[in-house]
Amino acid sequence: MVAIHCAECNIPYRANSLGLFVCAGCGKLLDPADIDLDGQESWTVDKSGTLGYVVESSDSLAESHTGDQVSTAINKGADLVIEALGLGEGPEVDAINLVVNSAIRCLENPGIGFAEVVKTCYDESVEEILGWWGWGY
Ligand SMILES: [Zn+2]
Structure with missing residues (x-):
């Protein structure tokens, strides 16, 4: 000091x-x-x-990674988990991908909400996504 x-x-x-x-x-x-x-x-x-x-x-x-580096790391992390757990098509993989997309959008816009993430990343509405696996009921 x-x-x-x-x-x-x-x-x-x-x-x-x-x-x-x-x-x-x-x-x-x-x-x-x-x-x-x-x-x-x-x-x-x-x-x-x-x-x-x-x-x-x-x-x-070291916190000053670029957005690309963070995005790559989050995607890689998701892939590692999906592979290690042997997850195929299913609610876990969809939920992990929602986290990945949300995290990347949060990096660009920390105040973003779920509805806005859905709007920028998916062609479906929040209600449709909640309906994928009976989520939100
Ligand atoms: Zn003095």
Whole structure:
């Protein structure tokens, strides 16, 4: 962790009981919302209450897969499960494929609902899909 210092006093900010950070030198208060960091940095507080920042590890950076990579991985995962479980045509495979399609649409549009997923991925209505295997009854 790299301590964040008061620009005027060069003293690290410390957490106070109100959830704000205070400079012991000039008493300047720093609101967590006003902590200005680069995209790869996150603020943190050490055991002594000193405010600082850390640069996120490459583990967190690995989250930035492309949509294509995620889509391929989800499809591959579905195939592995379908094959390992010996699933043929049936409700399980259809349900897995609904998950795959929904997950990929959610990647593009996190607020999407099931009806919208169905509209963009299937030629059938929600009611028809619910009727495939007697789902939703
Ligand atoms: Zn200060």
